Amino acid sequence: MDPAPLDGNSLAGPLAGLFATDVTLVTGRCAHCGDVSVLATCVVYRHPMGAVARCRACTAVLLVVVEHPAGTRVGLPGLAWWQGPAAATTTGAVAD
Amino acid sequence: MSSWHAAQVVRTEPLAASARVLTLAVPGFAGALAGQHVDVRLTAPDGYQAVRSYSLARVGRDEVVELAVDEVRGGEVSPYLVHEARPGDRMEVRGPLGGYFVWRPHDGGAVQLVAGGSGIVPLAAMARARAAAPTSDAPFRLLAAVRTPADAFFAKELDSTEGLTTTWLYSREAPPASTRPPGRLTLDDVTAHAFAPDVGARVYVCGPTGFVEAAAALLVDAGHDAARIRTERFGGA
Numbered sequence A: 001m002d003p004a005p006l007d008g009n010s011l012a013g014p015l016a017g018l019f020a021t022d023v024t025l026v027t028g029r030c031a032h033c034g035d036v037s038v039l040a041t042c043v044v045y046r047h048p049m050g051a052v053a054r055c056r057a058c059t060a061v062l063l064v065v066v067e068h069p070a071g072t073r074v075g076l077p078g079l080a081w082w083q084g085p086a087a088a089t090t091t092g093a094v095a096d
Numbered sequence B: 001m002s003s004w005h006a007a008q009v010v011r012t013e014p015l016a017a018s019a020r021v022l023t024l025a026v027p028g029f030a031g032a033l034a035g036q037h038v039d040v041r042l043t044a045p046d047g048y049q050a051v052r053s054y055s056l057a058r059v060g061r062d063e064v065v066e067l068a069v070d071e072v073r074g075g076e077v078s079p080y081l082v083h084e085a086r087p088g089d090r091m092e093v094r095g096p097l098g099g100y101f102v103w104r105p106h107d108g109g110a111v112q113l114v115a116g117g118s119g120i121v122p123l124a125a126m127a128r129a130r131a132a133a134p135t136s137d138a139p140f141r142l143l144a145a146v147r148t149p150a151d152a153f154f155a156k157e158l159d160s161t162e163g164l165t166t167t168w169l170y171s172r173e174a175p176p177a178s179t180r181p182p183g184r185l186t187l188d189d190v191t192a193h194a195f196a197p198d199v200g201a202r203v204y205v206c207g208p209t210g211f212v213e214a215a216a217a218l219l220v221d222a223g224h225d226a227a228r229i230r231t232e233r234f235g236g237a
Helices: A008-016 B078-084 B117-132 B155-159 B187-193 B209-221
Strands: A027-030 A036-038 A043-047 A050-054 A061-068 A071-075 A079-083 B004-016 B019-025 B037-043 B049-058 B064-070 B090-097 B111-116 B140-146 B164-170 B202-208 B229-234
Touching (some): A008 A061, A008 A071, B019 B078, B064 B078, B117 B164, B117 B229, B155 B164, B202 B209, B209 B229
Parallel strands (some): B111 B202
Antiparallel strands (some): A043 A050, A050 A061, A061 A071, B019 B064, B037 B049, B049 B064
């Protein structure tokens, strides 16, 4: 039985080794349906191989994280873009 | 925050029929915020590893991790943590993690917590952090949906935490004195017990996916601003 899905909050650990900021606060646009949401709110399926993050609106695969001893590999097959959190909440981030 | 810390079980306490509190000693673990989680990694003698995320039940003490784990039947990790782990057992912890589902004492303003089952754990950490912050006078309310009274984690404490008003809602079996028939969370429950929308409370909802989606939809129906509602869904196993 596969475990029940989690959400993007659970990606904080797997992605922590790759990005200087907490990526779960990043806003992204689904390349498939256009839904714009904070990564923390996407639907995440965790498997022993890694985590698959799907769009909360259309279930398209947004991002895949595989933690490997040689390094963490991230695929972003379904994101049109990412935008960092506002500068007021995270120093050094880009605000629009 | 990205590296794995060696952790050792130092205490276990029963919490409910299928749940318990585990306290881990974790050298190097520091600075956790209420609402954050950790990843726990277990390694079997043959090298097989399993990783699960668990919310912190309490924050404020560095190098100490307090988890409240509910057993997921047939799961790979939680039955071990709930029934077998003993003081001295070793595992690994990564964290504290997550900057989205957090409450900081200087945030200020009213806070509405909405819990489904063991989703109460990170919300209890927020209520405890608020009680421990001498400067915080933010009013807190907690709507806690549980199956039966025996499933209410931290009930005595949350019923008497300063600054917090807790309402327990039972889905399967209510205490004899309860006037509300057992059932799922309804719009009437939200209207009767949650802050009114014009208070502008920050809202934190945590529980299984179905509960979180239903509760968030009811809150929006009740007039709450969707932009002020933060959610965390858990799976378990």
